[in-house]
Amino acid sequence: MSEIVLTIDDQEVKATAGMTVLQAAQQAGITIPTLCHHEKLEAFGGCRLCMVEVESRGWTSYVVSCLYPVAKDIVVRTRSEKVDKIRKVLVEELMAHAPDSPELVKLAEEYGADRNRFEREASFCIVCGLCVRYCNEVKQKNAVGFIDNGPLREIRFIPEVAARECWDCQECFALCPTSYAQAAYLLTEALAFPGQRKTAAPAAKTPARAARVIPIMPVPVTT
Amino acid sequence: MPRLQTAADLEKLRTEILAARDPAKSCIAVCAGAACDGMDSAAVAAAFVAEAGKLGDKIEVRPTGCHGYCEKGPNVVVTPGDICYFEVQPTDVPEIIAATLQGEVVERLVYKDPNTGAKAVHMHEVPFYKHQMRLLIGDNPKIDPMRIDDYLAVGGYAALVKALTEMTPEQVLDEVKKANLRGRGGGGFPAGSKWETTRNAPEKTKYVIVNGHEGESAAFMDRAMLTGNPHKVLEGLIIGAYAIGAQKGFMYTRHDMPLLEKHVRQALAQAKEYGLLGKNILGSGFDFECELHFDVGIFVSGESSALMRSIEGNPPEPRPKYIRTSVSGIWDKPSNLNNVETWANVPQIITRGAEWFTSIGSEKSKGTKLISLSGNVVNSGVVEVPMGTPLRTLVFDIGGGVRDGKTLKAIHFGGAMGGSIPADLIDAPLDFDGMSKLGAPIGAGGLLLMDEDTDMVEVARYLMDFLTQESCGKCVPCREGMQQMLHILTRLTEGEGKAGDLERLEDLVEVTGAASLCALGKTSGDPLKSMFRYFKPEYEARISDQAAGGSAAK
Amino acid sequence: MSKMCEKEIDSIIEKYRGQPGSLIHALVEIQHENHWLPREVMHKVAEALEVPFARVMQIASFYKTFSLTPKGRHEVHVCTGMTCHLRGAARLQSKVEELTGLKDGETDAESRFTFATGACLGSCSIGPELIVDGKHYGRMTPEKVEDVLKRYE
Numbered sequence: 006m007s008e009i010v011l012t013i014d015d016q017e018v019k020a021t022a023g024m025t026v027l028q029a030a031q032q033a034g035i036t037i038p039t040l041c042h043h044e045k046l047e048a049f050g051g052c053r054l055c056m057v058e059v060e061s062r063g064w065t066s067y068v069v070s071c072l073y074p075v076a077k078d079i080v081v082r083t084r085s086e087k088v089d090k091i092r093k094v095l096v097e098e099l100m101a102h103a104p105d106s107p108e109l110v111k112l113a114e115e116y117g118a119d120r121n122r123f124e125r126e127a128s129f130c131i132v133c134g135l136c137v138r139y140c141n142e143v144k145q146k147n148a149v150g151f152i153d154n155g156p157l158r159e160i161r162f163i164p165e166v167a168a169r170e171c172w173d174c175q176e177c178f179a180l181c182p183t184s185y186a187q188a189a190y191l192l193t194e195a196l197a198f199p200g201q202r203k204t205a206a207p208a209a210k211t212p213a214r215a216a217r218v219i220p221i222m223p224v225p226v227t228t
Numbered sequence: 229m230p231r232l233q234t235a236a237d238l239e240k241l242r243t244e245i246l247a248a249r250d251p252a253k254s255c256i257a258v259c260a261g262a263a264c265d266g267m268d269s270a271a272v273a274a275a276f277v278a279e280a281g282k283l284g285d286k287i288e289v290r291p292t293g294c295h296g297y298c299e300k301g302p303n304v305v306v307t308p309g310d311i312c313y314f315e316v317q318p319t320d321v322p323e324i325i326a327a328t329l330q331g332e333v334v335e336r337l338v339y340k341d342p343n344t345g346a347k348a349v350h351m352h353e354v355p356f357y358k359h360q361m362r363l364l365i366g367d368n369p370k371i372d373p374m375r376i377d378d379y380l381a382v383g384g385y386a387a388l389v390k391a392l393t394e395m396t397p398e399q400v401l402d403e404v405k406k407a408n409l410r411g412r413g414g415g416g417f418p419a420g421s422k423w424e425t426t427r428n429a430p431e432k433t434k435y436v437i438v439n440g441h442e443g444e445s446a447a448f449m450d451r452a453m454l455t456g457n458p459h460k461v462l463e464g465l466i467i468g469a470y471a472i473g474a475q476k477g478f479m480y481t482r483h484d485m486p487l488l489e490k491h492v493r494q495a496l497a498q499a500k501e502y503g504l505l506g507k508n509i510l511g512s513g514f515d516f517e518c519e520l521h522f523d524v525g526i527f528v529s530g531e532s533s534a535l536m537r538s539i540e541g542n543p544p545e546p547r548p549k550y551i552r553t554s555v556s557g558i559w560d561k562p563s564n565l566n567n568v569e570t571w572a573n574v575p576q577i578i579t580r581g582a583e584w585f586t587s588i589g590s591e592k593s594k595g596t597k598l599i600s601l602s603g604n605v606v607n608s609g610v611v612e613v614p615m616g617t618p619l620r621t622l623v624f625d626i627g628g629g630v631r632d633g634k635t636l637k638a639i640h641f642g643g644a645m646g647g648s649i650p651a652d653l654i655d656a657p658l659d660f661d662g663m664s665k666l667g668a669p670i671g672a673g674g675l676l677l678m679d680e681d682t683d684m685v686e687v688a689r690y691l692m693d694f695l696t697q698e699s700c701g702k703c704v705p706c707r708e709g710m711q712q713m714l715h716i717l718t719r720l721t722e723g724e725g726k727a728g729d730l731e732r733l734e735d736l737v738e739v740t741g742a743a744s745l746c747a748l749g750k751t752s753g754d755p756l757k758s759m760f761r762y763f764k765p766e767y768e769a770r771i772s773d774q775a776a777g778g779s780a781a782k
Numbered sequence: 783m784s785k786m787c788e789k790e791i792d793s794i795i796e797k798y799r800g801q802p803g804s805l806i807h808a809l810v811e812i813q814h815e816n817h818w819l820p821r822e823v824m825h826k827v828a829e830a831l832e833v834p835f836a837r838v839m840q841i842a843s844f845y846k847t848f849s850l851t852p853k854g855r856h857e858v859h860v861c862t863g864m865t866c867h868l869r870g871a872a873r874l875q876s877k878v879e880e881l882t883g884l885k886d887g888e889t890d891a892e893s894r895f896t897f898a899t900g901a902c903l904g905s906c907s908i909g910p911e912l913i914v915d916g917k918h919y920g921r922m923t924p925e926k927v928e929d930v931l932k933r934y935e
Contacts (some may be wrong), residue, residue, distance in 0.1 A: 051703050053743045067742050073550055087742065091705075094739040098708035122732065124715045132701065141834070150836030151701075152843040156711040158701030163836050165825075262904040266911070266918030298907030445864035448904035483810070483847060484903065486916075522810070541803040600906065602865040608907040643864060676864060690867055700844075 013081040026070035026081055027055055037083050038092065038112060040099075040182060041133040042071050045143050052133055054112070056091055058082040067091070089116055097122040103129040103183035130185040132158050136177035146170045149177065149186070162190050164197035172202045231503035234511040235389045238502075242380050249381060254287045254328045256280070257305045257369045258316075261294025261452055261610075264301035265487060272302045275318035279325045287328060290378075293368045293456020293491070297356050298448075298609035300339075305369045310351035313337040342606070342628070359625045361588070362612045363596050364572050365449075368456040373491040376498040379459040385504060387575035391467045392512040395578075400471035401427065404574065406582035408594045413439055413567030414642070414671045414747075416593075416660040422564055425554040427472045429562035434474040437558075437565040438465055439535060440481035441523055444643035445694060447674035449598035450568040452610045454481065455488045457572070458495035462518065464574030466504065469516045472564055476517055478539055483522040492520055531746050532565045533557070534700070567672070569598050590616030593659045603640070603676035604631050613658065620654045623677060634679040638763070642671025644691040644698075645751035647758030648684065667758040684763040685770055689717035691755045699748060706749030709740035713756070725770040734760070790815045791823055799830045805841060809848060818849040846900070854889045854896040856934045858882070859913040863902025866909035870923075874910050875899060877924035881931060894935070 007022045013030050020029035025048065030037050040052035048071040055070045060080040067087070082088065096118040100109050104120040106129075113120060132151075137160055140149050148166040152159055162171070171190055178187040194202055232238050258273040276289040295303045300314035306328055313324060313334065320337060327334045339348040341355070348354045371378040379385070391400050405420030426434060438461060442450040454461055465477050479492060496518055499505045507515045521539050536558045557563025573595055577585050586594050593615035599622060602608040606628030613622060619639060623629065630636050636651040647668035649656070656666060663670050678687070692714045701707045713736045716729050737753030744750045759767065794811045798804040808827055813819060819842050828835040842848045860866075860875045875886075884890055884897040905911060908920025912930055919930050 049702075050745060053704050053745070056743055068550065090735075091739050091743050094735055095704050095708075095743065098704060098712060101708070101712070123712045126711075131704075132707065137836075141836075147834030147836040150834075151840050153701070154844045155696050155699035155701045156707055158707065161839070163839065166835065263907040263920070266905040266908050266920050298905075301907070442904070443902075445902045446906055448902070448906055451904045538806070541805050541807070602906040602909075603868050608865075640864075674864075676868065678868065682868065687868075690864070694862075694864075 009075045009077050011075055011077070011079045011081060014083055020075040022075070024075045026057060026059070026068075026073045026075055029075050030070065030081075030083065035083060037070050038115075039071060040108065040131075041135060043135060043139070043180065046135070046138045047142060048072050049134055049138065052095070052131075054092055054095055056088060058085050058088055092116045093118045099131050102126045102131050103185070106131075106183040108182045128159065128185070129183050130160055130189070131183055132160065133182060134160075135180040135182075136160055136186040139177050139180055144170075144174060144176065146174070149189075160186065160189060162193040164193055167193055168198045168201055169203040172204045229501055231501070231506075232510060233503065235393045238380075238385060238389060238510060242386075245377050245381050252308060255290055255307045256287060256324070256328065257290045257292045257295075257307070259293070259295045259301060259303035259305075259369070260291050260487060261296075261298060261301070261303075261456065262448060262485070263298035263609075264294070264303055267301050269302035271318050272304070272316050272321065275321040276325070279321050283325075283329070287325065290372050291374075292371055293373050294365070294452035294610055295369050296360075296362075296365055296452070296610040296612075297354075297607065299607045300609075305351065307370075309349075310369075311349055312339060312351050312354055312357075314339060355628070356607050356609070356611075356626055359621055360612050361596050361614050363576060364453060364460070364569065364598060365456070365610060365612050367460070368452075371457055371459075373456060373458055374494050376459060376495070376502060379457070383579075384459055384575075385463055387578040388463050388466055388504065389510065391470055391578050392510055392514060397427075397471045397473060400467060400578065403582045404468075404471065404577060407577045407585040408582075408592075409570065409573055409577060409585070410593065410660060411567060412569035412573070412597065412673070414444070414645075414669075416664075416670070419566055419570055422554055422566070423468060423472050425552065426474070426562045426564040429555045431562050433476075433561045434472055435558050435561055435563040436465055436469045436472060436474040436477045437532075437535070437539070437563060438477070438479045438481075438568055438571055439532065439565050440479060440568045441535065442482065442568075442672065443523075443698070444645075444672045444674050446602050446643060446676050447600045447672045448602075449600045449610045449673055451482070451485065451488060453572055453598065454568050455485070455491050458492050459499070460575060461568050461571045462495055462499055462504075464571035465518065466509070466516055467574050467578060468564065468566070468571065470514055474564065475515055476519070478519050478521050478558070480521045480523065480535055480539060489520075489522075496520060531748060534746070535565065536563055569673075588614045590657060590659045590662075592661055597658060597670070598673055599658075600674045601627050601677075602674070604634065604679040604682075605629070605677040606631050615659055616657045618655050618657050619675075622658065622675060623654060627677065630677060630679050632679075634681065636677060637680045637682050638678040638684065639668065640676040640678060640687070640755075641668040641674065642754070643674050644694045645748070645754055646671045646674075647754050648678065648687065648762065649758065650762045667754070667761050669754075683721070684759055684766050685717065686721050688756055688759050689714070689721050692717055692752070695748065695752050703743075703745040703749060705740045705743040706745065706752065709736050709744075710749070710752050712736055713740070713753070720767065720770040723770070727771060729771060730760075730767060787816050792826075795826055795830045800832060802831050802833045805831055805833055805838065806845075809838070809842060813848050817853045818851060821850075849896075851889065852893065854893045856895050856915050858895050858897050858931070860897075860899050861903055861905075861909060861911045861913065862899045863906065863909070865902070865906035866911060869910045871899075871910040873924050874912060874922055874927065877927045878912070878931075881928060895931075 009020050009022055011018055013035050018029050018033045037055050039055045041049045050069045050072045056067050057070045059066055059068050093116040096112045100120040101123040136149050137151055140146050148170045149160055149162045152161045256276055260269050273291045280287045280289045297303055302316045304313040304316045323334050333349055339354045351357045367382050370382055401423055409419045411417045411419055440450055440454050469477055505517055533553050539558055553563050555562055589595050596612050596614050599611050601611055611626050638648040638650055640648045649666050649668045696710045696714055699706050716733055737756050741750055741753050791812050798808040824838045828838045862871050882895050886899045889896040910922055912919040912922045
């Protein structure tokens with residue numbers, strides 16, 4: 006595989022053809038924030054937090070590093086006034102849904118985001134798709150999927166499938182940046198199949214892993 | 229009808245068709261365009277058929293596609309003479325038939341100038357038509373879209389013959405490049421370049437696509453073109469496929485127009501029957517087939533990569549453009565997508581040459597453009613003018629100015645992803661780059677007039693509302709950014725503007741524009757950009773009204 | 783779902799058996815035939831076309847041509863495209879809401895009307911428009927709405 010040399014944050018980085026800028030950066034120890042990205046999953050390009058500035062053949066553009074392929078002689082900047090502003094506003098938009106998500110709180114600190122800047126949204130799902138994609142690509146069960154479009158887009162557990170698959174798995178719960186996946190599953194179970202979840206006989210399996218629960222704390226109301 | 233095996237067969241057929249037609253015979257063309265159809269032009273056509281039927285074969289009645297003067301429909305054109313009758317009702321039919329038989333005109337149904345009362349009988353006298361250059365749409369009144377012979381009679385498929393028999397694919401490509409045909413769907417990207425990229429892609433299987441989705445609000449000219457003359461678009465597609473090296477084509481259009489579906493299906497079937505689609509077209513050795521696909525009711529599926537996902541049977545989520553669809557499109561094969569109007573331009577470029585084409589239009593925008601004229605305009609309809617035409621001509625000479633005696637406040641182009649410019653820019657020429665610079669990119673060509681009573685904040689709110697419903701929801705800046713912009717705009721229109729709202733809007737416009745995955749999100753803030761550029765005081769007023777009301781400023 | 787419809791639906795599903803790429807085609811035909819997509823039918827489609835049910839659900843809820851609830855006998859549509867909007871479609875919409883008691887997307891309890899608003903149908907010159915069961919009523923005013931709706935039982 007041919008070697009490609011590019012510059013990231015004034016550092017010369019050697020990558021191989023077929024790599025994305027994100028992979029090349031990670032390999033070189035350079036951090037780019039991500040949210041919807043997961044090494045076991047196909048790159049999604051949905052959260053846009055990994056956007057970077059790329060200068061190539063005299064043109065400057067803003068691209069998502071999780072998808073953008075490395076190319077010879079490109080100059081990448083993972084921080085700049087514009088890149089930072091993009092990340093700040095994106096975090097503010099997401100915090101309108103989930104102001105207490107630890108990942109978002111950390112990003113807000115880094116980029117100076119104001120959790121109260123935008124109008125509060127009812128759902129604390131940020132539609133990053135990690136649960137849906139994990140269930141589809143890794144577990145191949147499709148117990149949870151996307152429904153609807155635009156701002157109404159949500160994730161939804163399919164009761165017919167979730168009843169038999171989810172309790173013994175629960176792997177998407179830990180992936181969820183806001184704990185919505187876990188809440189959505191539990192709510193679905195309570196409404197659609199209370200007391201009817203299927204699980205392998207307790208003796209035959211390893212103890213149920215305690216799902217990580219994020220405490221719900223009252224959010225100070227500011228106008 | 230036996231399959232045409234060679235170009236000579238086609239020309240022989242054309243001669244036969246023309247010989248069988250008498251140019252002196254009266255023909256009554258009844259428009260079945262979307263608006264006329266909505267005003268029951270079908271009843272008018274039926275009445276004509278019934279009346280004319282009583283006279284044997286004296287008068288031909290021809291249902292056609294859109295003539296263009298939608299405002300004054302149902303439209304009827306009588307040839308010879310191109311006599312235009314407007315707002316025709318079934319009860320007018322016997323009178324028209326009688327007058328036509330005697331070579332006379334029904335005075336009360338012809339065009340009358342609303343100010344002077346002056347009459348105009350023939351098409352070239354009617355102001356609406358007079359100022360146009362109807363290279364693409366001019367044939368509509370002459371063609372019954374259900375009859376391929378009508379298209380052959382006006383010279384149809386001569387370009388295909390020339391391309392297949394006298395030119396190599398490279399020569400065809402070259403001609404289109406020289407003509408500087410730019411995409412008519414909104415991108416304005418040089419079609420020849422796109423064709424070349426697709427042609428040069430290493431894969432052997434290639435596709436060509438007609439984007440007939442036309443989701444842009446207030447744009448209806450693509451549907452007029454495709455419903456009225458599907459063969460012209462198909463001919464352009466086959467020629468393009470030949471130049472690119474594609475073996476299969478897709479026509480992608482809307483599911484909600486039965487007449488459009490009927491006409492396109494018929495066109496594809498007849499083209500196949502005549503041997504213009506299929507194997508070894510006209511003995512050239514070139515194989516090409518074409519499939520029809522429908523959208524399922526969402527605007528974003530008009531975006532080219534989303535459209536391709538839709539053809540594959542996947543949800544129409546756009547792909548980031550680092551992978552150009554000309555290289556990897558439908559099922560990862562090189563796919564060349566162009567708009568209906570772009571394809572429709574191809575045949576004339578081949579028959580009349582790139583040099584002729586470049587003699588029309590402005591320096592960087594060549595040829596004519598189909599424009600859907602609507603909004604608070606007197607004469608709404610589908611018009612065609614050379615690029616470079618001043619907007620004033622479109623608005624006043626053709627459009628007849630603003631309805632109800634009001635004054636013009638703004639002109640809007642490009643639907644929900646375009647922009648509004650104030651009335652004092654009325655002398656700007658119709659031009660891809662010029663209009664972009666002014667902040668109102670032509671887009672697909674939907675031109676809306678807004679009168680003095682238009683609330684520009686409400687317009688922006690309305691456009692944002694439309695877009696949020698059409699967003700696919702995959703990426704944060706579009707899904708969340710547009711939602712927040714909509715919240716703010718709604719509050720502004722309801723008198724709940726807060727200090728900081730305009731700054732928030734500006735940040736949202738900037739980030740949504742920079743970070744969105746596809747053109748829908750990227751251009752969603754463009755109407756707002758134009759609003760801030762030209763109409764900011766109206767927005768500021770919404771803030772100061774509230775702030776002055778005394779609630780705590782934050 | 784009537785027996786007739788069930789037969790038609792089954793034949794549509796059989797036509798596309800084993801063709802995951804034809805999911806949208808299959809759903810469009812079923813929607814056209816049955817006017818809505820019952821959940822059991824979506825399961826049948828998933829099984830026959832070899833796609834996960836979650837995917838069928840995603841497509842059925844993404845595209846607004848599909849209805850996941852039964853529709854009324856008559857479809858009442860107010861065009862909310864840009865031209866119609868400028869010419870007063872919002873007032874038309876309010877009037878229909880007032881007369882039918884329905885909001886966008888809803889069907890009444892007697893299954894008489896389903897109300898929907900939607901994008902430009904290309905007949906901008908006769909806007910604002912009310913379209914009932916595909917029939918266009920152009921150049922509408924709120925005053926004329928009641929008479930039009932009365933014609934539909």
